Amino acid sequence: MLYSIIVSAGLETIAREELSERFADTGHLKILERKPQRILFQYTGNPRELLSLRTAEHLFLVLKRMPKMTRSRSSLAALSGSLSRMGFKEVFACCRQAGISVRRRVPFRVTSRLSGKRNFRRLDLQRVIERALSERGWYLASSNAALDVWAEVHGDDGYISLKLSANDMAQRPYKQAHIPASLKPTLAYSMVRLSRPHPDDVFLDAMCGAGTILLERAFIGRYRYLIGGDVSTEALDATVTNFGRKHQPRQFFHWDARTLPLRSNTVDKIVCNLPFGETIGNVPQLTNLYRHCLKEYARVLNPRGRMVLLTSQDTLFNSELKQRRSLRTTQQLTVDVRGMRAKMYVVRFA
Numbered sequence: 001m002l003y004s005i006i007v008s009a010g011l012e013t014i015a016r017e018e019l020s021e022r023f024a025d026t027g028h029l030k031i032l033e034r035k036p037q038r039i040l041f042q043y044t045g046n047p048r049e050l051l052s053l054r055t056a057e058h059l060f061l062v063l064k065r066m067p068k069m070t071r072s073r074s075s076l077a078a079l080s081g082s083l084s085r086m087g088f089k090e091v092f093a094c095c096r097q098a099g100i101s102v103r104r105r106v107p108f109r110v111t112s113r114l115s116g117k118r119n120f121r122r123l124d125l126q127r128v129i130e131r132a133l134s135e136r137g138w139y140l141a142s143s144n145a146a147l148d149v150w151a152e153v154h155g156d157d158g159y160i161s162l163k164l165s166a167n168d169m170a171q172r173p174y175k176q177a178h179i180p181a182s183l184k185p186t187l188a189y190s191m192v193r194l195s196r197p198h199p200d201d202v203f204l205d206a207m208c209g210a211g212t213i214l215l216e217r218a219f220i221g222r223y224r225y226l227i228g229g230d231v232s233t234e235a236l237d238a239t240v241t242n243f244g245r246k247h248q249p250r251q252f253f254h255w256d257a258r259t260l261p262l263r264s265n266t267v268d269k270i271v272c273n274l275p276f277g278e279t280i281g282n283v284p285q286l287t288n289l290y291r292h293c294l295k296e297y298a299r300v301l302n303p304r305g306r307m308v309l310l311t312s313q314d315t316l317f318n319s320e321l322k323q324r325r326s327l328r329t330t331q332q333l334t335v336d337v338r339g340m341r342a343k344m345y346v347v348r349f350a
């Protein structure tokens with residue numbers, strides 16, 4: 001069966017790596033293509049397993065894919081026409097495996113997305129797919145639709161897919177307490193991956209907010225010690241709530257990350273979502289924060305250690321990093337954070 005996952009902009013490579021790492025060994029996976037915010041792959045295993053992917057926002061079963069959509073309405077007709085010949089037995093079996101109950105007369109709804117110039121509108125796309133499926137005996141339902149059909153045309157590609165994931169696929173059950181500017185777990189997981197987790201890691205997030213990065217690290221696998229801290233007691237309370245009793249050993253501190261009560265060269269990985277300046281609007285204050293944090297991070301990190309830092313303030317970050325000649329960026333990734341362009345920097349000693 002053909003599947004796709006949708007990921008946040010910029011996470012495509014990491015998502016591909018996660019898929020390969022988790023499923024390539026099973027012999028069930030063949031990755032076909034990487035598109036903006038989408039990975040297309042064949043998978044012959046149980047789709048329920050795919051629902052645990054930590055980079056994915058949504059999981060789709062692709063019913064039809066047309067890689068050569070033109071602007072004309074005839075390609076729209078070809079896309080919908082392909083449904084009239086399609087058998088749904090395997091599709092329904094796959095839905096059941098993913099936990100969606102499918103009855104004989106299938107209630108469905110269609111969501112449509114269209115980008116690029118076309119001789120048809122998004123609503124035309126939606127209507128032809130609704131009609132094609134109704135003609136196959138499916139039942140168009142305004143509420144309580146069992147099947148969520150997505151009709152999409154982006155660039156040359158047309159897709160008709162079934163959404164297998166619930167709306168909360170990218171949410172995590174651990175995230176009970178929230179703070180403003182808390183990081184999406186998919187982004188936190190991706191940052192942790194960039195740190196190359198190792199069972200011996202002493203792992204630090206010195207501005208841990210609600211603890212998302214620390215928890216994603218905890219879920220990835222063994223570590224030696226987790227250390228988190230924040231200047232805000234509300235944020236620390238949120239971290240403590242989200243951790244509960246699980247994930248030992250760990251320690252949380254109420255601190256200012258500009259002066260860390262940690263010995264030099266004792267941390268293996270630092271992963272941190274730096275303030276972007278939304279709350280600290282004042283440039284000199286933000287400069288001071290970045291300058292002193294980088295100094296402290298360089299002091300506590302061991303010489304073979306690795307930092308992964310996220311910021312939208314790339315000019316400030318790069319100019320402060322330049323001042324610290326011992327550090328260099330080895331990798332950077334542009335990502336979307338709450339609609340803002342930001343970068344994940346992997347920083348190591350030169």
Ligand SMILES: C[S@@+](CC[C@H](N)C(=O)[O-])C[C@H]1O[C@@H](n2cnc3c(N)ncnc32)[C@H](O)[C@@H]1O
Pocket residue numbers: 179181182183184206207208209210211212213229230231232235255256257258273274275276289
């Ligand atoms: C962008 S948020 C981090 C969000 C976190 N990654 C999460 O997912 O919840 C930045 C955090 O840095 C903290 N912070 C700001 N200045 C700090 C400082 N000087 N020392 C420690 N924490 C600080 C804020 O209180 C806030 O919780």
